[in-house]
Every structure is written in structure tokens, then in C-alpha cells.
Amino acid sequence: MSQKTSSQIRCVTCTAPVNIAVIKYWGKTDEKRILPTNPSLSVTLGQDELRAKTSVAVSSRFTEDRMWLNGIEQSVNSPRVQNVLKEIRRRAHKRKSGENKDDLGLAHHVHIVSENNFPTAAGLASSAAGYACLVYALSKLFEVNGEISDIARQGSGSACRSLYGGYVLWKMASKDDGSDSHAVQVQPESHWPQMRALILVVSDQKKHVGSTEGMQTTVQTSELMETRFKLVERRTEDIIKAINDRDFPTFAKITMQESNQLHAVCLDTYPPIFYMTDTSRLIVRLVHAINDILGKVKVAYTFDAGPNACLYLLEEDVPRVLSLVRHFFPASKDAGNSSFVTGLKFDEIEPSTADTSQINLPISEGAVKYIIHTKVGPGPQVLKDPKESLFTPEGKPKL
């Protein structure tokens, strides 16, 4: 699996996807081991549009563990990176017990280089893709087999869901040590080939409360949170059934209710936490307006710890929905229109006046910066072509 960039360096290069939850992770029962207060469920998105790419290398010539993210060296001493490195090495040791461990270089230092094919600042769950990719690449480098999503979980909770394609459930722990809180695939990406996602990246200057801090405060102060925990389990069962049955209206309604409830408990936090902006709320109103004029729930929105919307919809509805989204959220005149919608191709149509005249919303030019059109995708991949490596032959990041 691994490549040798020179006689002394072994390396592996992988990609991992972004996932966007439809049942949200918000709250830990254990901060250190990252055990969630409720199950969560996500959709893995296509890697052509959104992915992390990570090369990991091990060599007796490396004098310390080092890591570069998007071209900038970062400390490897964060507890989360350390959790991942230690656990991968521990499992590799255990598995290799009795074998010659020197082959794998378990005693040597690693270099890690990682980059995203989308701006980190866009607020698109880059840490989930990043930790999933790191864990996957390290598992290939050190030949760790079996379940590894629980290792990714200890890097960044939702990263565990990026280790599978399609529709992915992150289970709560039932064992005391939390070891069974990992991700499982509910359905592969091929199960519902028509499913599409539109990510509306919203212009926003504000610094947000980080999700780690935010969920802690919510668990400590929101009086509604306990009720939410009870509700989420039933909602998770219901959405799994909707996915299994390819029942879009049910899938969509639960997705929207769940997103709203997450932001409701954030608002019920003291002091309150706000992630949605006026633009986010206009997107919500547009989606409900579109569903109203279509007479059926055809589009769903979901929001994470920031103002960007992820819309889920079926392929056949993309042209009409995108025409309306672009009508009410045209690109800013400065930005130009050429790269406003990126990703998968679609039939560009003009919005019909029959549709737009029924929707009583302002036109908000420039409020959406750009749109990414993608679909449901597979889990992490190994890139075997040595040209894909992010390392120079000396084990330093390519610039």
C-alpha cells in the first residue's frame, strides 16, 4: 500500500470526504474521549468537489513528528493529533505483536502534509475531512485494519462519519469505555443515486463560537437540551427508514426540523449562541416557499455551526431550484457570475415568473458568495499514483 519516496522514506497519500449531518452532533458525555450525547447521521459528499488530501510518511531520518496543513506548519502537540497518533501506533503494535515491527517504522517519526480542495475559511466541516483523512492514511501506512472510525472520533467527533461513503450513522457508546462509539454505513452512495447537495456559502465576517466550546455551554445551560436528547433517538430511527425507503419528503422534513432544533437549543444556551444570520433565514424562507409552490417537500436545508446552508434535493429538481436560488441570491456584481456555481454540471434554466411571482422575498445580491453542486460520495480513497504525493523525495511538503 505504501510508496517509498526514497530508500528511507515510506509514504501513503489518501483523500477523505466532507460529511454534512442531517441528525446533528451537539454535546459530549466525555470531552476527552469525544463520546456524543446522542447519535448523529450524515451524508458523505462527493470528493471531486470537497475533500481533504493527506500524505503521511515515516522514516528513520525524521527527527520529530511534523505536520503541515494547507502549506503552513502546525504543532503536532494538540491533544487531538496526539490522541490519533498514539492510538494508531498502539493498534499497529498490538497487531504486529510477534512480527517484525521494524518493517513498519513504528519506532520512527512521521511527517504529515494535508490540504483541502476548498477554502478552510468557508466553514465546511474541514476538520472532519482532515482527521478522517489523517487516520485513514496512517492506518494504511501502519497496516492497521478493522474499525478505525473510533480513532478519527478522538481527533474530531464528526470525523468518524467521513470514514464511510453514503449515509453514515455515528453510534452512541453503550460500553463504559466508549469503545463502541463509531461510525457505521446505513446505506452506500449507490443506494439513492438521485440525491444531490447544494452548498450555499454565505458571506459572513463574524467570528463564531467554536463548536467544541458551543456544545459544552449548551449541554451545561440549555434547559431544552435534555428533551432534545430524547427526541433525537426517535428522529434518527425515522430518518434511517426514510433513507432506506428513498422517501424524500420524510427525509427532507426531518432534516429541516432537526437543523432548526439544533439552532433552537443553541439559542436556548446562556449566553445564547447564534450561527444563522439574516441570509441563512432568507434561505430557510426560500426553501419553504419553493416547497409550497411545488406542492411537495422537494428541498431541505441544514445548517451547522455557521451561516452556510446545505440543501439536499433530487437531481431532477436541481435546475428549477437553482434557478430560484440564483434569482433571489444573485452573485455580487463585483464577483462576476462565471464561477458562482461550481461542481457538477446541470441544466441552467431561467427562473419562471410563475415561480418567482409567488415568492415574496427580497433579492439579496452578494449574500451568497458561491454555490457548490455535489452529490453523495464514497469514503476515503488511497491514491497510488506517486505524483499525487504531497511530499518531496525528502519528506517535506511540496510547495
Add this chain to the structure above:
Amino acid sequence: MSQKTSSQIRCVTCTAPVNIAVIKYWGKTDEKRILPTNPSLSVTLGQDELRAKTSVAVSSRFTEDRMWLNGIEQSVNSPRVQNVLKEIRRRAHKRKSGENKDDLGLAHHVHIVSENNFPTAAGLASSAAGYACLVYALSKLFEVNGEISDIARQGSGSACRSLYGGYVLWKMASKDDGSDSHAVQVQPESHWPQMRALILVVSDQKKHVGSTEGMQTTVQTSELMETRFKLVERRTEDIIKAINDRDFPTFAKITMQESNQLHAVCLDTYPPIFYMTDTSRLIVRLVHAINDILGKVKVAYTFDAGPNACLYLLEEDVPRVLSLVRHFFPASKDAGNSSFVTGLKFDEIEPSTADTSQINLPISEGAVKYIIHTKVGPGPQVLKDPKESLFTPEGKPKL
């Protein structure tokens, strides 16, 4: 009590205050009789700044019931106005049983003229003041004594709280017929003379979901609402204790948590209801930032079914808090600064750089349209001076 404008017309003129809830009314168990799902508690504001004024007249010369609001004739046939008129007449009849009812003109038609001393469009609970004033004036005209807040309740739920000054509780019904769901004064306005209110009127073009429709949808669709009902009763007891003890930090914290929870269940509604805007949220962040730098909870915010904020604070903190509010929300240059803060006088001070440098918020010029500075005030008043009447001698509205 009543005046005769001519030999055939008897009339009464009254004023009634606005009230702003700190424990919110949101949800009815009975739409027709307007019985609330939970107790609520409000602060009655000063009438110099915010009041409805209503003249009611009765005459054998009137050929029909008629009503003018802010200079425009309105139908009296709305179910809510009819509820009020019928109930007042029923009680007057009952009380006068055996006496000469003709003295009161109970068989005759009424004319009603009402106006506010603040813009109705500002979204400042004008219907509460208006219905309270109508019921109070009619009760004086027809000499109905005893509890009348239950009649106002049937006009507009929260109107019942405007029939008392100070701190007012609207009780849930315990009797099956709902007749004991009325307002009671928890403490008069004199109890806590330092209490002040700042109303920040926020610029806003949007049409909101009306509160009647909004609360119906919330009760029907929010899964968190049931938990809220249980929490509100304890919260109501706690805030009554804080008011009795003049414990501002507790009063303020409950007020803020309660406002946030109301908007949380609105967001948990399907489709979600949004009343707070980006400006509302900046006000929330400013209030928490001010409390942080003061090292104590000195200001509270509360939001009703719209983006305006009502801040509660003590007299001694008004200059410093207003200096900061004006620093971060200066008047728009077009509007000028002269009438930006109206109402009670206060010491105008410059914001200190020590304060402003600690608050990391943008300066939002023009986001707040104007500010009303007021205090806790008394209940409805009768105006005996005939010049105060809104009627011409013929029983028509003065123009």
C-alpha cells in the same frame, strides 16, 4: 365618572400603558376564550412615553357601534372587539339588575376613538395597550366594577396585563370555564423605583408571522414546547421572588433566558418562525459584553414577536449603558441625533475607551432607529379634563 359632551352623549376618556413581558405568553389552550398555555409576567411601562388613549361614548342618537383607531375608522365586527363589547354590556346588565339601566344607555350604541402616542408600526405591543384602554374606558362608562382584566384578555391576551401598573402576573385558568385566568399585580410600580427600560426600535422591512398564528403553529409543531411549559412555571416563581427581593441579577438572567427560550421554540416550529434579526443578535451580544465588563449582570434584554429589544436596567446604570448602546448603534446620519433617545432625561456621557475597547462588535450605524427611555408605570387612568376627550361634541373623532 362620565362626561356629557352634549345633552344626549355620555363619554369617558382613559389612557392605558404598554407592558413588556419578562415571562412570555406564547400559546393558547383555548383560541376563542384566549386561555394561555402558561402563566406570564410583565412590566408595565410609563405612560408618558408609551400609552393608548381611548374615548368611548354612548348615545341614543348613535345608529350603530363605530370605532376609529389612530384616525381611521375600523370595523367593530372583529370577534375580539365583539367579545369585549358583549361582555361589558352583559356585566353592566347583571350589576344593574333591578336598577334603571336606561341611565347607562346600555341599550344604545357606542362610539370608540383610540390613538397611541407612539407609532403602531414600531411593533410595541400596541394591541395590548389598546384593548386594555378600551375595556377600562367601557367599564367606567357602564360602571362595571370588579375584575375586568379577564375581559381585556378576550380582546388580546396580553392586554389583561396592561390593566395594572408595576409587575403583573397573568394567571392560567384553573376553572374549567377559564374565568379565573386574569391579571394580578405582583408589585406596584413604587416597589422598585430604580427600574428603567430602554426600548431599542430596530429598522426592519420584513413582515412577520403574526403572534396569533405564530403561537398556534408553535404549539402544534414544536417538540420542545411541552418541556417549556413545565419550565415556565418554576421560572415564574423564581422571577416573582427576584422582583419581591429587588434582586436585579436574578431578574435579569431569567428575563434573558426566557426571551431566548421563546425564540428557541419559535425556531423549533415547523416551518420555523424568526423574529430576531442580525441587529437583534448584535444587541444581545452587546448586552452580554456590557455585563461581562461590569463584572455583574446589570442589563437584560427581552424580545417579543419582532426585532425590537427592550432592555431592563437600574437608573444608576443608564448613562453608561446608553453611552455604549449609542456607540455601537449610532443614529443614521440621515436621521440626525436630536430625537434619537426620547423619554426620560438622563446624564449624557461619552463612552469610555476602556469600555469600548473591550467589546469586539461592529459599529452598526442606523440599525437602531430610535430609543425610548422609560420606567415602570401605573395602570390605566381616567382623564377628567373634557379637553382630553377624543370626541367632538357630536360624538365623532376630533381630527
